[in-house]
Amino acid sequence: MRRKGNGFCLTMQTKANIGYNAKLEDEVIVTRLDAMLAWCRKNSLWPMPMGLACCAIELMGTGASRFDIARFGAEVMRFSPRQSDVMIVAGTVTYKMALSVRRIYEQMPEPKWVIAMGACASTGGMYRSYAVLQGVDKILPVDVYVAGCPPRPEALLDALMRLQEKVARQPVLGKKQGAI
Amino acid sequence: MTAQQAAEKLKEKFGQLISEPQLFRDETTVWLNDAGQIAAVCQYAKTELGFDYLQDITSVDNHPNTPRWEVVYQLYSLQHHCAIRIKTAINESISELPTVTGVWRTANWHEREIFDMMGIRFRDHPDLRRIIMWEGYPYHPLRKDFPLAGLPTEQPDVAFAEPAPMEGGPFVTNPGVKTAKEREPRAKGET
Amino acid sequence: MGEIHDINFREPAARLPATHDATADAAAEHIELNMGPSHPSTHGVLRLVLELDGETIVKATPHVGYLHRGDEKIAENMTYTQFIPYTDRLDYLAPLANNVAYALAVEKLLGMDRQLPPRCQYIRMICCELARISSHLLGLGCYAMDCGAMTVFLITFTEREKIYNLCEWLTGARFTTSYTRIGGLSRDLPHGWVDSCRKFLREVVVTIDEVDRLLTRNRIWLDRTRDIGVITKQDAIDYALSGPNLRGSGIEFDLRKAHPYLAYNEIEFDVPVGATGDCYDRYLVRMEEMRQSVRILHQCLDKLPGGPDNASGEPINVSDGKIVLPPKSKVLTQMEELIHHFMLVTQGVNAPPGEIYFSAENPKGELGFYINSRGGGTPHRLKIRAPSFVNLSILPHLLPGHLIGDVVAILGSLDFVMGECDR
Numbered sequence: 030m031r032r033k034g035n036g037f038c039l040t041m042q043t044k045a046n047i048g049y050n051a052k053l054e055d056e057v058i059v060t061r062l063d064a065m066l067a068w069c070r071k072n073s074l075w076p077m078p079m080g081l082a083c084c085a086i087e088l089m090g091t092g093a094s095r096f097d098i099a100r101f102g103a104e105v106m107r108f109s110p111r112q113s114d115v116m117i118v119a120g121t122v123t124y125k126m127a128l129s130v131r132r133i134y135e136q137m138p139e140p141k142w143v144i145a146m147g148a149c150a151s152t153g154g155m156y157r158s159y160a161v162l163q164g165v166d167k168i169l170p171v172d173v174y175v176a177g178c179p180p181r182p183e184a185l186l187d188a189l190m191r192l193q194e195k196v197a198r199q200p201v202l203g204k205k206q207g208a209i
Numbered sequence: 210m211t212a213q214q215a216a217e218k219l220k221e222k223f224g225q226l227i228s229e230p231q232l233f234r235d236e237t238t239v240w241l242n243d244a245g246q247i248a249a250v251c252q253y254a255k256t257e258l259g260f261d262y263l264q265d266i267t268s269v270d271n272h273p274n275t276p277r278w279e280v281v282y283q284l285y286s287l288q289h290h291c292a293i294r295i296k297t298a299i300n301e302s303i304s305e306l307p308t309v310t311g312v313w314r315t316a317n318w319h320e321r322e323i324f325d326m327m328g329i330r331f332r333d334h335p336d337l338r339r340i341i342m343w344e345g346y347p348y349h350p351l352r353k354d355f356p357l358a359g360l361p362t363e364q365p366d367v368a369f370a371e372p373a374p375m376e377g378g379p380f381v382t383n384p385g386v387k388t389a390k391e392r393e394p395r396a397k398g399e400t
Numbered sequence: 401m402g403e404i405h406d407i408n409f410r411e412p413a414a415r416l417p418a419t420h421d422a423t424a425d426a427a428a429e430h431i432e433l434n435m436g437p438s439h440p441s442t443h444g445v446l447r448l449v450l451e452l453d454g455e456t457i458v459k460a461t462p463h464v465g466y467l468h469r470g471d472e473k474i475a476e477n478m479t480y481t482q483f484i485p486y487t488d489r490l491d492y493l494a495p496l497a498n499n500v501a502y503a504l505a506v507e508k509l510l511g512m513d514r515q516l517p518p519r520c521q522y523i524r525m526i527c528c529e530l531a532r533i534s535s536h537l538l539g540l541g542c543y544a545m546d547c548g549a550m551t552v553f554l555i556t557f558t559e560r561e562k563i564y565n566l567c568e569w570l571t572g573a574r575f576t577t578s579y580t581r582i583g584g585l586s587r588d589l590p591h592g593w594v595d596s597c598r599k600f601l602r603e604v605v606v607t608i609d610e611v612d613r614l615l616t617r618n619r620i621w622l623d624r625t626r627d628i629g630v631i632t633k634q635d636a637i638d639y640a641l642s643g644p645n646l647r648g649s650g651i652e653f654d655l656r657k658a659h660p661y662l663a664y665n666e667i668e669f670d671v672p673v674g675a676t677g678d679c680y681d682r683y684l685v686r687m688e689e690m691r692q693s694v695r696i697l698h699q700c701l702d703k704l705p706g707g708p709d710n711a712s713g714e715p716i717n718v719s720d721g722k723i724v725l726p727p728k729s730k731v732l733t734q735m736e737e738l739i740h741h742f743m744l745v746t747q748g749v750n751a752p753p754g755e756i757y758f759s760a761e762n763p764k765g766e767l768g769f770y771i772n773s774r775g776g777g778t779p780h781r782l783k784i785r786a787p788s789f790v791n792l793s794i795l796p797h798l799l800p801g802h803l804i805g806d807v808v809a810i811l812g813s814l815d816f817v818m819g820e821c822d823r
Contacts, residue, residue, distance in 0.1 A: 079438060081445055082467055082819050083492035083576060086538070090564075093557035108440040124362075125343045126445055126466040129437050155485065158470030159350050159359025160342070178576060233754045234508055261637050264759065267770050267783040281770065283757050283785075287637065287651070290658050294757065315640035318793040326472075341465035341822060350473060357473055 066201040070114075070140075071193040073102040077113035077137060079130055081120025084147040087179040088119045096182035101189055110136040115192065117185075118169070121149035122162045131168045142172040142196065144188050147179050154178060212237035212291040215258050219295075222253055241297040244280070248307040250295060251282065255312050260284040260293065263309070266319040268327040272353040276300040278329055282309070299329065308334040326351035430458055433804070437466045441546040441808045444818030448795070452804065460799035460807075462792055467822040475782035479748025480506045480582055483782070488576040490784065491820040493538050494531035494763045495575050496567070500524045501760035503580035504661055505769035508758045509751050512583065512718055513661075518705040519714040520584050521662045526597070526700050527579060528662070528760075529693040533604060534563045534575075535763035535815075536686045536693075543683070543812030544615060547624050552611055559607045562600050569593055582749050583724040584717025594701055594708035601694050608690050616684070625679035629798055629810035632677060639794040642787050643765030644685045645814060649677035655761035666703070669696045679813035686815070723749055748777020757785075764788055764815060784823050788816035 076098075080088050091098045098104055107113070110133045122130055134143070145165050148154035151174045153163035165171060172195060175188040216230035216239050227250075228240035241250055254260040265283040276298035285292045299306060308331040309316045320331045321340040328349035331337055339346060347362060348355055435448040445466035451459040471490070475483050487502040488495040503524075507513045541556035564574040569590055571577040579586055615621045631641070636649040646653060654671040656664040672688035674681030706714035717724040721740035730737040743750075751773045759768035765787025772781040791814050799807060 083489050085444070086492060086575065090557060090561070093561070094554050095558065095561045108438065121467060121469055123466060123468055125468065126437060129466075133438055156469040156474070158357055158474055159355070160468045160470045179574075181574065234511060234756050236756060238755070263640050264766070265757065265768055265770060265783065265785040267772075267781070269772050269781045281755075281772075283768075283770065287653055292757070294755075313640065314638045314797075315790055315793060318789065322789075339465075341468045343465070350470065355473075357470070357477055 063201050064197075067197045067199065070201065071196040074115045074142075074189070074192065074196065075105040075107075075113045076103050076144075077110050077116040077133065078106045078108065079116055079118045079120075079133065081118070081122065081126065082149065084119035084150070084179040087182055087185065088117060088146065091182040091185050096186065098186065098189070101186065101193070103189060110134075111138065113137060114140070115142045115144060116169070117144045117146050118150040118165045118171075119146040119179075121154065121156055122165045122168075123160050124162055125160070127162050127168055130165065134169050140196075140199070142192055143169050144173045144175065144185075144192060145171045146175045146185060146188070147177060149178075150174075151176065210258070210286075210289045210291065212293045215254070215260070215286075215289075215291065215293050218258060219250065219254065222257075223250060226250070236292065236294060238294040238296060241295055244297040244299045244303075244306050247280075247282070247295070247297050248309050248312065251284075251309045251312045254284055254293070254295070259286045259288050261313075262287050263313040263315050263319075264292065266309075266316060266323060268323045268329055268351070270327060270351065270353045278304070278327060280306060280323070280329065304328065305330045305332050307332050310334060325349070328352065429453070435807070437463075441811065443542065443811060443816060444821075446792070446811075446816075446818055446821075448799075448807065450799070450804070450807070455803045455805075457799050457802055457804065457807070460796050462795045464789070464792060464818070465822050467818045469823065471823040472782055472784065475779055477778065479777040480751070480779070481744075481748060484580065485576070485578045488578055489819055490786065490823065491535070491762060491764055491767070491788070491817050492575065493817055494535035495577050496527035496571075496579055497531035497535075497760070497762045498767065499578060499580040500528050500662075501758070501762060501767045502769060503582055504760060505756065505758035505771060506582050506749070506751070509754065509756045509771050509773060510582070510723065510749065511752070512720070512723065515718055516584070516662075517715045517718070518663065519710065520716045522700050522704050523585060523589060523716065524580065525662045525664065525667070526697060526704075529696050529700070530563055530566065530597075532693045532763045533690050534560055536690050537563075539763075539812075539815040540611065540683070540686060543809075543815070544611075544621075546808045546812050547621070549615065549618075549621070552614060555607060555610060559604050562603065566593070566597060566600060569596070581717070581724065583720065584715075588710055588716050589708070591709055594704070597697070598701060601697055605691070605694055608687065608694075612687060616687070622680065624805075624809050625683060625813065627676070627678050627680075628802065628806045629679045629813055630677050631794065631798065635794065635797065636677065639797070640790050641765070641794065642790065643762065644682055644689060645765065645791055647672065648674035648682035648685045648813075650674055655759060655766060661760060667696050667699050669699075679809050682813040682815075750777060751775065751779070759785065762787060764817065764820065765791060767820075784820075786820040786823060788818070788821040789823075791816050792821055 078088055090096060092104060092106055116134055116137060118130065145151045149156060150165045153161050173188045173192050175184050177184050213230060216237050219239060220227045226242050226246055231238045241247060262285040264285045267281040269279040269281065271277055271279065277300045279296055279298050282295045283292065284295065306329060308320055317335065318340060320334055321337060323329050324331065324337055325339040325341050326349060338344060348360060431452045433450045433452055435450060437445040437447040447463040449461045450457050471486050474486060484499060484502065487498040490498050504513060537556040537560050541553040544552035567577055568574050570593060571579040631649045633649050633651055636646050636651060650673060652671060652673045657671060669692045672685045674685050706712050721737055725744055726737035726740055731741045753773055753775045755772040757768055757770045759766045767787055768785030770783040770785065771779050774780040798810060
């Protein structure tokens with residue numbers, strides 16, 4: 030944020046510079062529709078918790094009262110892929126489970142993102158064995174990787190914030206976009 | 210009754226089949242020389258000696274030594290609070306044992322796991338199929354000649370018994386294609 | 401206009417001969433419902449294929465193995481100490497208990513389970529009981545949440561966060577602690593930890609009472625759990641259930657009393673036993689076990705050899721350089737300790753050839769380790785007898801006859817965790 034005169038100049042990520050001086054403009058913010066929609070989108074990312082192993086416990090802990098994920102608008106952890114935006118793959122993905130994970134990812138509507146939570150989801154973790162997929166990015170496109178075994182809830186929230194920045198950068202309206 | 214006494218009673222009943230009890234770290238182990246008799250021995254242990262609780266069945270791979278596999282039955286008696294271990298060995302030519310599911314129903318899943326991981330079959334098992342790896346996995350992972358990192362196999366087609374009801378129908382997803390318009394399920398024939 | 405084809409009607413039932421098997425007709429009407437592996441109430445990645453007649457379950461087939469990570473094969477390639485982090489991730493709701501059970505198993509193999517210093521034993525008991533409270537809190541929280549009582553989940557998770565604080569202070573990690581080592585512990589209790597633990601115990605009793613008030617005489621809870629999922633004594637023994645599931649069916653068996661390990665024979669506690677073996681009894685057993693764990697913890701903290709700050713300098717490790725890493729000051733200055741350190745780190749503890757089976761009373765049941773050693777630092781075969789794997793095998797027998805809504809209650813009451821089941 031840059032100070033400009035008496036007011037603030039908010040720099041939104043989609044290059045929409047707005048100058049907002051309360052005395053002159055009186056509670057009216059001028060911005061791009063794109064930035065507005067991106068703001069709405071990033072602050073209500075509904076996760077699809079693919080809670081497989083120990084990271085799921087930390088995911089539940091992030092949803093509980095101490096590390097409230099509801100502050101970020103993401104407490105709607107219903108297990109329905111049709112109504113979610115971001116899939117948080119929390120735990121070890123085995124070859125047997127991989128098909129289910131892929132299938133559920135395909136059932137999510139666009140736009141969708143993936144957070145690979147923990148070492149096992151990112152790279153297979155400490156399980157370099159015959160049954161473990163060495164990283165969920167072998168079957169899904171991952172947007173944010175979170176390190177840790179398991180990552181602290183604060184790390185997951187940090188990942189969520191980075192994802193929010195990425196979401197804000199993505200154009201919502203545009204010529205090349207498909208489904209709206 | 211202690212484990213030592215139980216082992217002696219087994220030896221009295223089955224004679225040559227049972228070895229001398231071995232003691233290591235306060236645990237009694239007896240060897241059964243004929244693996245085909247394991248069900249009878251277990252039945253006797255349960256009904257006469259009171260070993261009503263089967264803690265575990267394990268398999269050990271001794272490759273490349275013979276006999277290749279040892280199957281270890283860990284029995285426990287809730288009345289007498291004592292445990293005994295019965296071991297038996299089989300090799301590749303007769304890689305089959307009678308099941309003890311008729312004695313303790315918990316053996317069902319233990320034996321399925323041994324079949325899955327080691328490839329040892331159990332005669333008369335009610336439902337001998339893989340439990341940990343997926344149906345159709347061609348290898349037995351815990352064998353010593355199977356590498357830890359695994360061998361390439363086909364993608365498992367598990368998690369669904371049959372294809373999803375609408376699969377192949379008018380509303381299908383087309384993953385991997387570039388635009389969302391083509392990826393999302395739409396009625397075919399619409400533009 | 402095309403031809404009008406004759407429509408073939410199915411033979412109506414009335415015209416069928418009397419000897420026709422009615423169930424074959426009914427079988428065609430069974431619905432096959434797939435629950436999981438990604439499901440909010442299956443406590444992990446369990447897949448249940450249910451055959452339903454209306455809402456009643458006719459047949460249930462659990463499919464496990466979606467979290468099989470190959471622990472047992474990994475163990476054959478690791479030294480005993482290197483395997484400790486893998487034991488954390490077995491029952492990941494009570495990692496300290498798994499660490500303790502594994503360390504005790506390896507120490508039994510080495511023949512030094514009687515030589516553990518008393519302070520080490522007491523600290524391990526404290527870890528086990530804290531893990532038990534933690535696991536039951538989560539088990540009950542998720543059980544209640546699955547049945548609709550979301551508040552209980554949030555309350556119990558707040559208490560678990562306090563346990564996480566204690567664990568983090570003690571071991572460095574919230575859970576997945578890897579705290580025990582072969583022959584002892586990785587570090588001693590920090591200054592002030594005991595007081596914090598006592599404060600936590602005062603608070604957790606209040607929370608347990610609150611959960612009790614919310615659930616135990618709650619009309620809805622009683623309707624959902626009373627006379628559901630009844631496991632008879634005979635079935636419980638035949639299916640080798642363990643832990644609260646076994647005790648909920650009326651069998652008084654607890655490994656801490658039957659084969660006391662660590663210093664459990666010096667501690668007074670009761671073992672709650674259920675009467676009928678239904679879900680409600682298992683819930684009550686777990687609630688009472690938490691209270692008993694608090695009782696055990698108070699006694700352990702009071703009787704801790706060396707006191708809270710170890711003023712008398714009690715050892716926490718076996719003082720054998722071939723088993724426990726020697727202190728760094730000696731490693732850097734003395735040859736013998738240097739060699740011990742080198743051998744322990746590169747080749748691991750030299751275990752004698754032989755086999756043992758050791759089982760501990762984990763919160764989920766009887767966690768057993770069968771270690772077959774051919775000498776050397778890595779086991780020839782390590783089998784983990786997981787209580788959740790064995791407890792789940794009763795599902796095909798238990799579920800038929802219940803309604804779909806009861807499935808969630810039964811799964812919650814069995815309190816299994818798939819990390820342990822699939823290893």
